[in-house]
Amino acid sequence: MQNISTIDLHANRLSGALPPELGKLTNLKELRLSNNSLTGTIPGSNSSTMVSTKKEDQVGLCQLAQLTDIDLSNNLLAGSIPACLNHIQRSRMAGNCFQNNDTMNRADWQCGNSTDAGKDNNSIGEDGQRGRVIQPLWLLIVEVVTGVSVLSILTLCAIAGLRRRKDRSSGRGVPWTRALSWKENNVISIDDDLLANVPKISRQELAEACEDFSNIIGSSHETVVYKGTMKDGREIAVVSMSAPVHYWTNYVELYFQKEVVEVARLSHENAAKMVGYCKSSDPFSRMVVFEYPPNGTLYEHLHDVEGCQLSWPRRMKIALSIARVLRYLHTELQPPFAMAALASSSIYLTEDFSPKIIDFERWRGLVGKPLLSSGCVVNGGGGHSNGVVDSRHVRFMDVQANTFAFGVILLELISGRASLSKDTDDLLEWARKHLEQPGEFGKLVDPKLKSVGQESLGIICNVVNLCIDAEPSRRPSMNMIGAILEEGVDTSVRDSSLAWAEAAIS
The missing domain is CATH 3.30.200.20 (Phosphorylase Kinase; domain 1)
Structure with a gap:
């Protein structure tokens, strides 16, 4: 067992805690346990490091001196990430319930509020003085009145029960019927023909x-x-x-x-x-x-595949295609349709690198969200709603969220950087510094690209600035954005040796 170098059990519906005995696999180099239901904390001392010279001081995963790749994303792990894991070359921890770290965690309602347990026990002072605080007179009166009221209600219930028993024994009683619940009184009628055309x-x-x-x-x-x-x-x-x-x-x-x-x-x-x-x-x-579509996602081609498979003309064609489908969803369909979570990972590519969007996130929300509550979250704008919300306003905010997400995708296309990455700065925070100065647009370009259309780059950067505006109402419609891109972005390959090489790839 100690000779094992790779463990890959991602998406196997594993549950329970991580066993500290994993630290005994001294030759382990890759540990992939993402997309499971693992709970508890990561076994390992927060004070340990991978470069410690005292092997006996290391516990749990901190004993794995040869570990270079660890993926624990999309579980239910809590606590803190051991400091020793910060030295690992490739570490993915997003989608958990960690505290005091810079990873992308799950929502609080998915993690629970176990961290609040025990707070009430700490409310008593060291000498126990708080438990002996004298109650005010009005509070004592309220307690007495409440107690008398409860006693009166219980007495009335007992009398009513005795009378009902006498009525039943004399045959004068009314047949008992079960009270209908709120949901039974509000029957939801489902039309059997609703899905007739699907x-x-x-x-x-x-x-x-x-x-x-x-x-x-x-x-x-x-x-x-x-x-x-x-x-x-x-x-x-x-x-x-x-x-x-x-x-x-x-x-x-x-x-x-x-x-x-x-x-x-x-x-x-x-x-x-x-x-x-x-x-x-x-x-x-x-x-x-x-x-x-069989050719993977746009995210994988931009960030996971080694080399540059997407040339500049091909990236421009993808940007135009995404703009066109969003224009169709937002302006040509009535009522408009908004993607639940638009990102480069939700854009799949065909064999000829034509993009196709798939809204998988929409179905996760169907199971994960309470259906009787109203609310919306807006990418980049921040937004929430309480109580009854106008559905037209919610739809408007969702459409604006798509526009913001499209701006982020454009940044990924020209820079080759992921929107969120542990190895690099936040994409938007990094890009805003260069987007403010037209003379610095070139610093946003993916270094793997051998040739770039400068005029197209300038138009793309200007569109990005419009899409990621912090105020949703100021973001232009996809109808306008599509027109700007179709008018100004060049998807052809220039007549040069480098361009001909890219044409062979495209």
């Missing part, structure tokens, strides 16, 4: 396409995404809702069906087509099926 696919057919649901390409606490191949050869992505049957009320079912109808109406060459949906009772399951 193809329904059987669970058995999807199980055969996805190798008995073993081909997992993504998972979270709310959804699992499978990859499969239909009998006609089409590659598909299947999003399965991770919700128990007792959670799936009529409210959730109606919301699910309306979302299916909403997404099924999309018809654009740069939006992945919805193939159909699956609705099964035994076993209980709700799934949606999309066509799956």
Whole structure:
């Protein structure tokens, strides 16, 4: 066992705590446990470092002196990240419940408020004086009145119970009926014809396409995404809702069906087509099926693939295609459609590098959010709502969030930097310094690019400035942004030796 150098158990639905015995695998170089349900803290001393000369002082993962790659992202780990792990070359910890660190954590409602436990126990002073504070007179009166009222109610209930028993014994009683709950009094009617125009696919057919649901390409606490191949050869992505049957009320079912109808109406060459949906009772399951572009995501080609596979003309074509599909969603569709989470990781590429957006995040929200609450979060603008909110305002804020996200994607395309990375500064914070000075636009360019259209670069940077405006109402519509890009961005390859080399790649 000590000779093991790689452990890769990501997306295996593991739960429980990380065993400290992992530290005994002295030859371990890669540890990948992302996209599971691991809890507890990372075993290791916060005072330990990877360069410590006292091996006996190291515990847990801090004993792994040869470890160069660790991925614990998208779990439920809490506490603090051991200092010894800061020295590892590749470390990914986002999507957990850590405290006092610079990683991207989960939302508080997903982590729970266990850190608040015990605060009440600390409210008593060292000498116990707080417990002996004299109560004010009015508080004593309120307590007495409350106690008398409760006693009176209990007495009345006892008298009523005795009278009912006498009525039953004499045959004069009224038959008992169960009181209806609030949900039973407010029956949700679901139209069986709501999904009549959306193809329904059987669970058995999807199980055969996805190798008995073993081909997992993504998972979270709310959804699992499978990859499969239909009998006609089409590659598909299947999003399965991770919700128990007792959670799936009529409210959730109606919301699910309306979302299916909403997404099924999309018809654009740069939006992945919805193939159909699956609705099964035994076993209980709700799934949606999309066509799956086979060439990975834009994020992977920009940040994970070594070398420069995306030339400048190809990146400009991708930017124009994304702008066109967003213009279609925001202005040509009525009512407008907004992506739940637009990012380079939600843009998939075909074999000829044509982008197609897939809104997987929309289905995570279906399971993870309370359906009877109202609210919205706006990328870059900050926004919240309490109580009843005008749906038109929410839709406007979601559209503006997409515009902001498009600006971030443009920055990723020209710079080759990820929007969030442990190894580099925050993309927006880094870029704003250069976006303010047109003479410094060149400093934003990806160093892997061998040739760049300077006029197109200037237009892209100006559009980015418009998209990431801190005030959502000042961000232009995608109709205007699309027109600016179509008018000014050149996607052709110039006649030069370097350009001809890029043309061969494009």
